[in-house]
Amino acid sequence: MTTVNDNTSEYITNSSSSSAGLKSLITVIILICVCISGFISRLFSIIRFESVIHEFDPWFNYRSTVYMTDNGFYNFLNWFDDLAWYPLGRIVGGTVFPGLMVTSGTIHWFFHMINIPIHIREICVFLAPVFSGLTALATYLLTKELWSKRAGLFAAAFIAIAPGYSSRSVAGSYDNEAIAIFALIFTYYLWIRSIKTGSIFWSSCTALSYFYMVSAWGGYVFIINLIPVHVGFLLLLGRYSLRLYVSYSIFYILGLILSMQIPFVGFQPVRTSEHMIAAGIFILLQAYTFFDYLYNKLRYVRNIETIFFNLSIIISIIVFAIVVLLTYTGYIAPWSGRFYSLWDTSYAAKHIPIIISVSEHQPTTWTSFFFDLHLLICLYPVGAWFCVKDLNDERVFILLYAVFASYFAGVMIRLMLTLTPCVCILAAIALSKTLDYYADAESSEMVSNYDDSVSICDEVENDENNQYLDNNAQNIDETDDNDDDQNFLTSNIKIIVVTCIAMMLLLFIVHCTWITATAYSSPSIVLVSYNSDGTRAIVDDYREAYYWLRQNTPEKARIMSWWDYGYQIAGMSNRTVLVDNNTWNNSHIALVGKAMASNETEAYKIMTMLDVDYILVIFGGVIGFSGDDINKFLWMVRIAEGEHPKDIKENNYFNDNKEYRVDKSGSPILFNCLMYKLCYYRFGELYTDSAQPSGFDRTRSVEIGHKNFDLEHVEEAYTSANWIVRIYRVKKLSNRFQAKDALEKLTSSLSEESFEKNDGKGVILNKPHVKKGTKKSMRRT
Amino acid sequence: LFDLIIKRVKTMEGLYRLPFNVVQCPNLKLKKPSWIRKPSNTMVLFGLLVSYFLVTAGVIYDIIVEPPSVGSTTDEYGHHKPVAFMAWRINGQYIMEGLAAAFMFTLGGLGFILLDQTNKPNMPRLNRVLMILCSFIFILVAYCATKIFIRIKMPSYLT
Secondary structure: OOOOOOHHHHOOOOOHHHHHHHHHHHHHHHHHHHHHHHHHOOOHHHHHOOOOOOOOHHHHHHHHHHHHHHHOHHHHHOOEEOOOOOOOOEEHHHHOOOHHHHHHHHHHHHHHHOOOOOOHHHHHHHHHHHHHHHHHHHHHHHHHHHOOHHHHHHHHHHHHHOHHHHOOOOOOOOOHHHHHHHHHHHHHHHHHHHHHHOOHHHHHHHHHHHHHHHHHOOOHHHHHHHHHHHHHHHHHOOOOOHHHHHHHHHHHHHHHHHHOOOOOOOOHHHHEHHHHHHHHHHHHHHHHHHHHHHHHHOOOOOOHHHHHHHHHHHHHHHHHHHHHHHHHHOOOEOOOHHHHHHHOOOHHHHHOHHHHHOHHHOOOOHHHHHHHHOOHHHHHHHHHHHHHHOOOHHHHHHHHHHHHHHHHHHHOHHHHHHHHHHHHHHHHHHHHHHHHHHOOOOOOOOHHHHHHHHHHHOOOOOOOOHHHHHHHHHHHOOOOOOHHHHHHHHHHHHHHHHHHHHHHHHHHHHHHHHHHHHOOOOOOOOEEEEOOOOOEEEEOHHHHHHHHHHHHOOOOOEEEOOHHHHHHHHHHHOOEEOOOOOOOOHHHHHHHHHHHHOEHHHHHHHHHHHOOOEEEEEOOOOOOOOOOHHHHHHHHHHHHHHHOOOOOOHHHHOOOOOOOOOOOOOOHHHHHEHHHHHHHOOHHHOOOOOOOOOOEEOOOOEEOOOOOOOOOOEEEEEEOOOOOEEEEEEOOOOOOOOOOOHHHHHHHHHOHHHHHHOOOOOOOOOOOOOOOOOOHHHHHO | OHHHHHHHOOOHHHHHHHHHHHOOOOOOOOOOOOOOOOOOHHHHHHHHHHHHHHHHOOHHHHHHHOOOOOEEEEOOOOOEEEEOOOOOOOOOOOHHHHHHHHHHHHHHHHHHHHHHHOOOOOOOHHHHHHHHHHHHHHHHHHHHHHHHHHHHHOOOOOO
16 A cells, blocks of 8 residues: 655565555545445435435435345336326336436345345335445545545544535435546546556546446536536647547547437437537647647648647637537437536526426525535635646646536525535645645754655654664754754644644534535424423325325326425325426426416316326424425415416416415415415414414414315315315216306396397397408508 | 659658648648637636535525525514524525635635645745644634524424
């Protein structure tokens, strides 16, 4: 593990082999502790509740994994899911990233093969904490390549507990990011390694790891754009070398072919703008290498450098123009909405309201930065500065990563996740360089030699180092006379500095653990409230209602709900849903939104057209739960308005003061819409608070305006214990529709008065009226 | 003509020289513009800190959501009092509070950079002591201020 240089062989005493062994032992122990701590700090929700899959998206992943373990891999790839998006269905094999399911399936198969029968649910729940340990190892390897092993250990410790990463990888959060961050950092480590060595082996390994990343997450676009940008910057900075050419060419070609093996990705790498930067840089690199080869052959020609430099620029302009032309003519698809909204942040608000309605896609505030990164925020620019000072090929990479990740994290809260590894690495570099000087109690002013010999020997602890460096320091440090008291002063200051840094790191650990425990460990499917004496009240309404659905509805029943709950309903109740979290069909979602926002008759027409049997709404007014459908209702209206602007207008649901309220001042259209009626049916008779009148909504803190109404086309099927989930059954049409006043209408149109009004002519109901056209000459005036 | 070519092209080198028998290199005077220079280290550090300041202040959030600069509450006498921090909302901020927090973060970063600058060789003792003192003060101030900000914003922090 230690790369001993020839220069330092004189300093190595006989105890070197045992101390080298000691160093690797300490490294291994520290890394094991880091993995264990990362695993344990993510287990809060398991300890508090039970091992259950959290949130919304993981339920779909879990259901797919169960399907795969039951039916085999090829049936999973060809699976057409008819339980979702009724009546359209969903081609799961072609619209999902299979890496997560394949990983859990492999682990499951392996354990069953050695006769440890673990249930697939346990594997899915604990997959993310296990992979966080692997991520820490990958970060250690990456930072070791970038700086030194000591910085690597710091980086591994930071990423194991950093809240920015653990928020998306707690136990139970069975989502793509759990394995994708590991694949990301590991691919970057292999890329840096292949740039440093220029060997075909490492480049092929990078391509294989990139293949794993493509199978795991849609964020692989980040890799396939960052690596070409890195290559481009190296060319710009004049750091071209044959290693760069070999590594990028092999990585690009192999990575391209491998990434197209995933059915979901298909031919996108050659047909969409997101992958064009990689292709363009590839062509540019071939041209640059060709010019470099010619340059080596034609040195004697005058001005050959400027000619080739300008030729490279011309080639890049030509490639760019070709790409633009192909995009313009339609052969290459333009940037998709998800990625385009990162550049033009107002695009999603105007055109795709679904993207902006997700709370994770909002821009980031300073509190998110602080909560997710704490101490590392201060160390992050310091580490970047240190990398700028000693620039080499791989540090250009980490700087580019830092710049782009910072910008993206500022745009979207969800992308704080991609920023966290970069922050951990740079903060570790900063801390390591600082402690390199201050944690060593011996040397005072000979900093540069110290740094060289330490980096050559690759120490872990400084104590064993002293016996070698005593020789080094004493040989050089000979002439300072007032050294003694200066040494004393400096060594005191060093101890103070090291103590302060240790205290800050302790505070960092406290913060990380507290944040993970309180903010990021809630399973969302089980809610907790704490009474005034500290006892817990667990609200398990979701699971109660979904299980009722599973046991009391026919197997082919169709459930209509807002898309947030689609995956959970399909996963826990095993029933057909209309729309779910995949949100691939905006028009279908808009139909559901229109049904929720229209009055009962209109909604009934839509529901019969869509063949709906049950409706499920979430209502938080009884216990004060603020994530319910009434709070989300405006988003339903906006999405419906996007597709049906004539029928649904958002302003109709505001009162006269342009406010969205459900009390007496609310708008009548709001009171008559299906969502209001379903949520507040029979709520007017309920007393939620003894001090308030009946029908007091505790979430909005108002008394509702419209009580005591009846439902015409639906009937209540089930309401959970705290009224959070309310399920209604859609009634079939009665045998004959009675218009209430049909007879009066008919007789009034045939009565004497109307007869007289029409000049004695009879009247035909619904007669079309003919409008006489005007002559052309008259129209011109 | 073919024999001429074969005669001249005795080696691969000759093949490369072949076009230059027909075409003459133009006497171009192309130069990289002199104002494109690699930026100095201080400029890079300055740019880094400024961009970092803007990003962590949540400037992108300010541009998109356009919150007010400070909030306001009315007390019991009807006077409007400014509110610096939007309390209890992690995903909302006022412009001033974002800038203040980002300033604290940058101050902490500067403190650590100074801490590293102190160990350059051949520095007078006064400078060294002053620099270490400065960096201590920066880091402490940054930490305490950030702690106070978070306590104002979320009173249940670390309880």
